[in-house]
Amino acid sequence: MPEPVLPSTARTLLARTARVQREGRAPGLVAGVVRDGGLAWSAGRGDVAEPHTDVQYRLGSISKTVTAVAVMRLRDEGRLALDDPLDRHVPGTPFGDRSVGQLLSHLAGAAAESPGGWWERVPGGPLADLRLSGEHVVLGEARRFHYSNLGFGLLGELVARLRGRSWEDVVTAEVLGPLGMTRTTPRPSGRAAQGYAVHPWADVVLPEPEHDAGVMAAAGQLWATLADLARFAAFLLGDTGDVLSPATLEEMAVPAGVDGSSPAWSAYGLGLQVLRVDGRTLTGHGGSMPGFLAGVFVDREEGTGGVSLANTTSGLDVLVPGLLADLRAAEPRVAEPWRPAEPPVPLEQLGVWYWGPAPHALRAVDGGLLHLGPLPGRSGRASRFRRDADGTWVGLDGYYAGEPLRIAGDHLDLGTFVFTRSPYDPAAPVPGDVDPRGWSATAGEA
Incomplete structure (x- = not known):
């Protein structure tokens, strides 16, 4: 009752x-x-x-x-x-x-x-x-x-x-x-x-x-x-x-x-x-x-x-x-107490990933899910993901609803978007490749 x-x-x-x-x-x-x-x-x-x-x-x-x-x-x-x-x-x-x-x-x-x-x-x-x-x-x-x-x-x-x-x-x-x-x-x-x-x-x-x-x-x-x-x-x-x-x-x-x-x-x-x-x-x-x-x-x-x-x-x-x-x-709802839980992926796969120059955080959340979204104070797309039987993660909501997320050692592949450990990491398979001249303080001609 x-x-x-x-x-x-x-x-x-x-x-x-x-x-x-x-x-x-x-x-x-x-x-x-x-x-x-x-x-x-x-x-x-x-x-x-x-x-x-x-x-x-x-x-x-x-x-x-x-x-x-x-x-x-x-x-x-x-x-x-x-x-x-x-x-x-x-x-x-x-x-x-x-x-x-x-x-x-x-x-x-x-x-x-x-x-x-x-x-x-x-x-x-x-x-x-x-x-x-x-x-x-x-x-x-x-x-x-x-x-x-x-x-x-x-x-x-x-x-x-x-x-x-x-x-x-x-x-x-x-x-x-x-x-x-x-x-x-x-x-x-x-x-x-x-x-x-x-x-x-x-x-x-x-x-x-x-x-x-x-x-x-x-x-x-x-x-x-x-x-x-x-x-x-x-x-x-x-x-x-x-x-x-x-x-x-x-x-x-x-x-x-x-x-x-x-x-x-x-x-x-x-x-x-x-x-x-x-x-x-x-x-x-x-x-x-x-x-x-x-x-x-x-x-x-x-x-x-x-x-x-x-x-x-x-x-x-x-x-x-x-x-x-x-x-x-x-009578506001009193939240259940937080308790430690094993993450659904290895710890080294969590943390900051970059979509181009934009930092995002991949973190484990309740229910064995993953959440990928922009860092606090920044705008961007966010979604939760659930693991399918084949190991692929599938978006549950937001922009990436229904989209597959695949986690590799050096990048995330999300519906053709590639997230890397550093902004446009040249060692990762960035679509369109990365300009070999790298980052520079001078915005010169291409």
């Missing part, structure tokens, strides 16, 4: 939650913070039954992340590749040449919504009922991020066809069940909140409809309790069990098409939103359906997560990043 937050922290979190519920005029709002694998604090405001952790609300697009987990399981089993064209698994759509990975990261150019009636408010049917055509391809592939509910409906169909059973059955058996999310269901079950629209100019409410979205269910169908959503936050923090490997979860959280080193951005990975808020990187997903708003985001560096569920269509301020900021300010 996680250690509860301090009473003063609980007061701060409750004050923020109460303010958001009142100012956003949500009929009911439940929220919590997660650390050490479970809820360390939670509260309900408004018309919320107790225990507030066991009332279902619609998750909306958080369902997309669950769908993405099911897709990545198929990838890890070798049943598909992210570069596979959709037509290989779901033939006959106008998106046949778009890849599975592009659909997961909203880079496939698919229309934002499915054709026909507003799918979030009217019942849906099978894929054939959508009657997709070329007009639903609105952008070229990999041209730009374009959020697509339709794309995730197609991914749900892919999951169903490759598994030979419905999307609902697959995610229940392979994701929700193993994570212990027994109160997460495709339709409301047991105690569940009624969804409402709140009038913009008066304090009156209107019930919103609920239905089976058919093939679009994979984009927003699921209902869950706060306790179950907290379990999903723990999953996003790395408690993946047998559902996914930690490496695959980390892969899902890599922003697509965005430079993650910039100070502020919002991006999308493989079924996960990635946000930069007040200098922190948060991963997770928000959700909305008529009558409901939801959010689950985690700060993996801090080891904390936040969850919220409300039964209102719109108007609620984003709550979770504020809860995480409050928790971080009141």
Whole structure:
């Protein structure tokens, strides 16, 4: 069980939650913070039954992340590749040449919504009922991020066809069940909140409809309790069990098409939103359906997560990043103690290396990794590297993500860049060779 937050922290979190519920005029709002694998604090405001952790609300697009987990399981089993064209698994759509990975990261150019009636408010049917055509391809592939509910409906169909059973059955058996999310269901079950629209100019409410979205269910169908959503936050923090490997979860959280080193951005990975808020990187997903708003985001560096569920269509301020900021300010994470560890390469291979005249440091870091980056106070490219089975080191992030690093006695070979022990060492295989006249105080003619 996680250690509860301090009473003063609980007061701060409750004050923020109460303010958001009142100012956003949500009929009911439940929220919590997660650390050490479970809820360390939670509260309900408004018309919320107790225990507030066991009332279902619609998750909306958080369902997309669950769908993405099911897709990545198929990838890890070798049943598909992210570069596979959709037509290989779901033939006959106008998106046949778009890849599975592009659909997961909203880079496939698919229309934002499915054709026909507003799918979030009217019942849906099978894929054939959508009657997709070329007009639903609105952008070229990999041209730009374009959020697509339709794309995730197609991914749900892919999951169903490759598994030979419905999307609902697959995610229940392979994701929700193993994570212990027994109160997460495709339709409301047991105690569940009624969804409402709140009038913009008066304090009156209107019930919103609920239905089976058919093939679009994979984009927003699921209902869950706060306790179950907290379990999903723990999953996003790395408690993946047998559902996914930690490496695959980390892969899902890599922003697509965005430079993650910039100070502020919002991006999308493989079924996960990635946000930069007040200098922190948060991963997770928000959700909305008529009558409901939801959010689950985690700060993996801090080891904390936040969850919220409300039964209102719109108007609620984003709550979770504020809860995480409050928790971080009141009870900052205490780092694990440093302990000596054997480096993954001989000591003589570590230390200063030069890319041309620019000094960089190669050092061992936690997890058996290497880090290559400029010396403090200098600008330049930096990346972490993991050793592959063949002895090559592969970049994990930054400019050198995916690039091979090979370590020789007198140089490093990194994606055609050669790092040497001294600036442009003439004894090393420097591309273009080194001018035999060497370094000089005179910048004469060549």
